[in-house]
Amino acid sequence: MSEKKGEKKLYYHGLKEQKKLNVSRLKYLSILLSVIGVAVLLVAAQSAQAPLVRVSDVYGNYLMNYAVVRINGTVITVPYVSQTGGKLSLTFTVDDGTGQIDVRVYSPLADEMIRKGLVPFPGDEVTAEVQLRVRETYTYSMLQYLDGLNFRSKLYSDNPPLVKSLNANMSGSYVAVEGIVTEFSNVSSGYLMTVDTGESLVSVLVPRVLLVFNNLSVKVGDTLYAPGIVYLYKGTSPEIVVRNLTQLAVTPIEEAPVVSIGEAPNYPGMVMAVEGSIAGITYENGRYVLTITDGSSYLDALVPRDVLANLNPFNASSESTVKVAGRMGDDGRLVAAYLEVVKPVKTEFKPVGVLTLDMRGSIAAVKGNLEEVDRIGSNLKLVIDDGTGRLDVFIPSAALAELSNETMAQLKVGLGVEVAGYLEEYRGKLEVVVYTGEGMRALGEPLSSEEIELPKVTAAQLADYEDQLVDFAGSIEGVTYANGTYYITVDGVKASLPREALLNLNPLEAGTGSQVLIRGLVKSPSLVKGENLTVEVSVVPIPLKPDEVTAEMEGQLVAVVGKVTDVANLSGNLKIVVGNLPVFVPRSTANELTYVPAEGDMVQIGGYVEIYRDEPEVVLFNPAAIEKLQQAGPVEGTVSDLKTAAEPLLLTVTWDSIAYQKPDYALTFHDSTGSATLLAERSLLPNPLNAGTGSTLRVIADPLSGRITALNVTGAKPSPILKTGSVDLSMKGKTVAVNGTVSSVFTLGSNLKLTVDDGSGGIAVFIPGGANLSVEKGKTVLLAGYVDEYNGEVEIIVYDLDAVVAAEKPSGGTAGIGEVKVSELSGVTGRVNLTVTWDGLSYEDGYVIKIHDSTGSAELPVSRDLLPDPREAGTGSTLRITYDADAGQVVSMTVLKAVPAEELRTGDVTLDILGTTVVVEGTIKDVYTGKSFVKLTIDDGSGELVIFIPKSVAQPDLSEGQTVRIAGYVDEYKGTVEVIPYRGDCIEVR
Secondary structure (H helix, E strand, C coil): CHHHHHHHHHHCCCCCCCCCCCCHHHHHHHHHHHHHHHHHHHHHHHHCCCCECCHHHHCCCHHHCCCEEEEEEEECCCCEEEEECCEEEEEEEEECCCCEEEEEEECCHHHHHHHCCCCCCCCCEEEEEEEEEECCCCEEEEECCHHHEEEEECCCCCCCCECCCCCHHHCCCEEEEEEEEEEEEEECCEEEEEEECCCCEEEEEEEHHHHCCCCCCCCCCCEEEEEEEEEEECCCEEEEECCCHHHCEEECHHHCCECCCCCHHHCCCCEEEEEEEEEEEEEECCEEEEEEECCCCEEEEEECHHHHCCCCCCCCCCCCEEEEEEEECCCCCEEEEEEEEEECCCCCECCHHHCCHHHCCCEEEEEEEEEEEEEECCEEEEEEECCCCEEEEEECHHHHCCCCHHHHHCCCCCCEEEEEEEEEEECCEEEEECCCHHHEEECCCCCCHHHHCCCEECHHHHHHHCCCEEEEEEEEEEEEEECCEEEEEECCEEEEECHHHHCCCCCCCCCCCCEEEEEEEEEECCEEEEEEEEEEECCCCCCECHHHCCHHHCCCEEEEEEEEEEEEEECCEEEEEECCEEEEECHHHHCCCCCCCCCCCEEEEEEEEEEECCEEEEECCCCCCEEECCCCCCEECCHHHHHCCCCCEEEEEEEEEEEEECCEEEEEEEECCEEEEEEECHHHCCCCCCCCCCCEEEEEEECCCCEEEEEEEEECCCCCEECHHHCCHHHCCCEEEEEEEEEEEEEECCEEEEEEECCCCEEEEEECCCCCCCCCCCCEEEEEEEEEEECCEEEEECCCHHHEEECCCCCCCCCCCEECCHHHHHHCCCEEEEEEEEEEEEECCCEEEEEEECCEEEEEEECHHHCCCCCCCCCCCEEEEEEECCCCEEEEEEEEECCCCEECCHHHCCHHHCCCEEEEEEEEEEEEECCCEEEEEEECCCCEEEEEEECCCCCCCCCCCCEEEEEEEEEEECCEEEEECCCHHHEEEC
16 A cells, blocks of 8 residues: 555656546547538538539449439430339430430339429439449439439420321420320330321320329320320330420210211211111221121221221121221211220121122121131131032131131131131132121031931922022923023922033033032022032933924933034134034133044034034033944053053043154153153144143043044143343253244255243244244244253243244234224134224233224233333224134234323222233332232222232332332232332333
């Protein structure tokens, strides 16, 4: 204790002892001063603004990563919102003139920004205090507090001007549109709608950011008032971007006032609804035309397919009452956006056989088994058969896309289907158009025959079955032909029959008195519209001598046996004289004959008796009803029988190729049992222009000599016309045809050698025995032969001199040909000249020119290469024509007096001028390229017009917005008028 006191004294030695200080108080004071200092610094920091920078200075600058800066600029994008894991994020882009940068806002700040309506939109001027994120390839910024976004100006108006259409010059303005919603899509960026203002279609986008905490109910057909910003989508397409839902107004289509059908056209531009029953459905320029009626008045409504799809054709027949709503157009037609079936009447299934062309437009339901299933571009074509007839079914691509995979898998030949849609005519045939996927049901199994059984009735019972499909049974009394239709008389009742149905009757096997069953529609007690014929009990006719056929037998079925004394070709028809009895073979039958008799042949022929120039003649309507009678002849066989047979064989084969084997020609052919090569004389070979390789032949083959002794064409396949420059050695042995200008001519003994060029490259042509042909350099020639090789080069060998058709010279070249009138054409043979007026042009498996003179009119097949330029000489021109009556073809054409095709506005081309040549010019609105054609829609301001360009004419590279000038002829497709150019140089791009 004393020691401690000593130390204390030492410490204070010489000093006066003072009071001890409390150091803990100084500690607390220093802490207080530190806190006050930090607070002062924080306040100072918060009141200091971040530096204002240019985007170009910070973008990609790693030194600025995580830096807080301010950016002044214009919002240039629609705000994009995403929701991931239940959290919101929002992105917009700012442009300060030096560059662009994305600004991102994350939850919960994004939620607050949306709820308070502080989301920037295109055109807004903003200052944003953001934190930068600099990445290797991308720089963006983050808004960290809501007060960091300052609107210097907003693109907005409480009373925006109402506009009817948009253009790019309106970008950045605030306007409003009002109209009917015709399309609605829920896309990633929001609700995208197409609004019909009555003058144009306007795109309206309700951004997804406005829909996060708000509900909006809008559908197709509703009337929409939409103010917003005009924004250029992808920099080119103007659309309205709504920024304030409180300004948006939706009037449901259900609230549209109902107007009577008769009064509706009096209110153009009005949004209305009408009610009535369905009078018909057709298709027009991308939309369907639904005609409705109240019993006294009719109204057409233009209905998009998606709207028409609300009409299930199985559940709603043409007798159903529907409500259609939309805007009344200036043309008195309702532009519909809404359809509702008010009083449905279920569609009853009908047999195919009762459907007729006068039922076009009505809703029909049929069922049957699939005969054909074919893809046509993106569409599907079916053929069904229910036992009462065959019917085409067309399923457009939009409806096809609605079919399930299970349904598609069951659309196979032989399986049953149920089909509903509207009836349409296509190329003269009736078809069902299935406009919605609900109109197709696949049964997955064949339709049983019991489901299509019809009542079997006699002549006495027909009165009870008018307008019904029946199986009419009775005895044949005779056959007649009138106005393009065959009629068979059964127990005093006439039944019309298509030719293919009448072919079920072979008069050599079933004559007068045979029992038949005719399936058809009862038109009256004395007339049945037949679809099919079945021979139930045959009565074989007793063969007659030619002189035993008399005028009193008119209409009766007979079989005649005798010797052929004459055979003549009358413009495709055949006249065969048996003894002194003429037998007439119509062109349709002549083309299918497997045997054409020669003078001296002994034949048996079956047909019906007709009176011609007061004398009886027999009409051969069935190609199987002619037989050559002989003591010993060939037996029916197959190609495989050639190896073992000793007697001549009658073969039906497909011709594969041809080659020269001096002095004959070696023909290679096949059937289902194999292939073979036999020799044939040149005189037996068919004209390759009419029947080349690929044709079906009926030949008599001698297996011992390896030769063909007789040859008939039963299924002609003309040689394809190719470009001269496209013929190559890969086609060796095949027959081809070329059409071009003779560039060189050489006579080699009795032979002729040419070079023919159509502009694609020359081809050598060798014509054995052709030295005397009138072929000159500079002439246009059509010829056909087979492809062969000579000295390593390709050439065409023409083995039939009739397969060389040279165009006549414009003047003086036809002096040796007789001059005839149009009325005399039916009785002429060989080549003749006519001076005619050109009336029209059409296409039916080839071009057909319609002409007339003072004695009558005619339609003649013509090659496209012969047709004049319609800009110089169109319909109405006077032509000098050389016509080959035997070939049934125009071979040359000279314009004597040119009348240029009339220049019309696109909207003035109508169905009233079908076939005439016109010149039109307009802007391309749409381009569709098919497998074999290019289809344009052009408009010069007077109305849209379809241009159909076959790729065989031209393959132009055209696009929307181009102006084109087209010369061609007027045609129609499914009721729509179109212009078809037939020369490539008549398609001009302005």
